[in-house]
Amino acid sequence: MSKTHDQISKRKAEHIDLCLNEDVVYHKSNGLEQFDFIHDALTEVLIDEINFETRFVGKIISYPFMISSITGGTEKAKSLNENLAIAANEFNIPIGVGSQRPLLESSEHHDTFKIVRERAPNVPVLSNIGAAQIVQLGNLTSLLKIIEAISADGLIIHLNPLQELLQKEGEVNFKGLLNKIKEIKNNLNIPIIVKEVGSGINQNTARRLLDIGVDVIDVAGSGGTSWAAVELLRNPKLENDYFREWGLRTSFCVKEIAKLKDEYDFTLISSGGIDNFVDAAKSLALGADMVASARIMLKTLELTGVEGVIKLIKDWFNGIRKIMFLTGSKNILELQQNKILRKEELF
Numbered sequence: 001m002s003k004t005h006d007q008i009s010k011r012k013a014e015h016i017d018l019c020l021n022e023d024v025v026y027h028k029s030n031g032l033e034q035f036d037f038i039h040d041a042l043t044e045v046l047i048d049e050i051n052f053e054t055r056f057v058g059k060i061i062s063y064p065f066m067i068s069s070i071t072g073g074t075e076k077a078k079s080l081n082e083n084l085a086i087a088a089n090e091f092n093i094p095i096g097v098g099s100q101r102p103l104l105e106s107s108e109h110h111d112t113f114k115i116v117r118e119r120a121p122n123v124p125v126l127s128n129i130g131a132a133q134i135v136q137l138g139n140l141t142s143l144l145k146i147i148e149a150i151s152a153d154g155l156i157i158h159l160n161p162l163q164e165l166l167q168k169e170g171e172v173n174f175k176g177l178l179n180k181i182k183e184i185k186n187n188l189n190i191p192i193i194v195k196e197v198g199s200g201i202n203q204n205t206a207r208r209l210l211d212i213g214v215d216v217i218d219v220a221g222s223g224g225t226s227w228a229a230v231e232l233l234r235n236p237k238l239e240n241d242y243f244r245e246w247g248l249r250t251s252f253c254v255k256e257i258a259k260l261k262d263e264y265d266f267t268l269i270s271s272g273g274i275d276n277f278v279d280a281a282k283s284l285a286l287g288a289d290m291v292a293s294a295r296i297m298l299k300t301l302e303l304t305g306v307e308g309v310i311k312l313i314k315d316w317f318n319g320i321r322k323i324m325f326l327t328g329s330k331n332i333l334e335l336q337q338n339k340i341l342r343k344e345e346l347f
């Protein structure tokens with residue numbers, strides 16, 4: 001194994017460990033607590049007839065929920081990925097693998113990613129690569145390699161300038177990034193998903209991405225896992241923790257980017273601190289087409305195993321069904337039509 005490969009593998013293990021055991025969550029909220037649903041006393045919705053099926057990256061999925069990109073490239077990652085994939089398969093929902101950067105350098109740990117496709121043969125499985133790697137790519141052959149490694153249905157490109165800025169080994173040269181994403185979109189015949197990792201995506205950034213044909217925007221806003229917090233823990237030399245709380249709240253990103261629906265055809269994913277069914281339902285009501293979660297999946301898996309993850313997702317959708325009943329929403333489209341307000345407007 002090369003030295004870089006070894007270092008990446010070690011870093012991945014540290015990330016999992018810190019996200020499971022340390023205080024890595026934003027101290028500020030995802031903003032969704034500022035909103036409340038509008039009760040419909042005259043609801044006629046039949047709870048058991050609510051159907052969540054939707055289309056995502058060319059496949060029918062059963063629920064508008066994705067297990068966000070978490071890991072790969074270390075021994076522990078294999079069993080985590082295996083169990084998360086079992087849960088994704090159970091619900092016929094999409095799952096992202098963690099950054100496949102290790103596979104750009106060697107085929108070591110290939111199995112830690114491939115296990116996802118093996119355990120979830122038919123659901124949308126998404127490749128993942130970071131902005132810092134994208135800008136350094138010569139040709140696109142290596143991307144084809146990581147896509148083929150898991151027979152991916154889409155490619156996630158993660159934007160993480162804050163994380164790179166604070167990471168000991170960080171790379172902060174993103175010159176040419178938008179053009180590179182455009183080149184990838186134009187040359188690879190696969191849906192492109194662009195996400196943040198916790199600092200959020202603003203409306204103008206979303207517009208620039210949609211203008212070059214990006215298919216899916218996953219806001220990954222602030223209020224959940226703080227990558228600044230993770231990197232500050234890994235890098236004690238950084239004294240200034242002002243950046244720990246840097247980022248746009250998930251609710252703000254979703255609300256602003258949803259306004260672009262009139263102009264562009266794309267899928268909007270709400271993520272970043274979506275840790276319960278109420279926040280998931282509020283995200284959908286604010287205009288997201290889907291929601292996604294990372295850290296809570298990892299944590300639930302660690303504490304209660306794959307059965308716990310399956311129970312969690314099941315409970316969430318039972319909860320969302322109840323909210324849809326009480327707001328008179330037969331489907332997600334109806335939930336997106338004026339079913340939520342800022343709390344102060346409800347006085």
Ligand SMILES: Cc1cc2nc3c(=O)[nH]c(=O)nc-3n(C[C@H](O)[C@H](O)[C@H](O)COP(=O)(O)O)c2cc1C
Nearest residue numbers: 068069070098099158220224225272273293294295
């Ligand atoms: C342990 C861990 C590892 C992660 N690794 C990646 C990664 O490799 N690529 C990526 O795009 N996002 C990665 N993320 C970020 C998540 O996909 C997600 O965007 C972020 O954690 C916010 O969601 P959350 O608040 O539900 O955790 C990781 C998250 C966790 C918790």
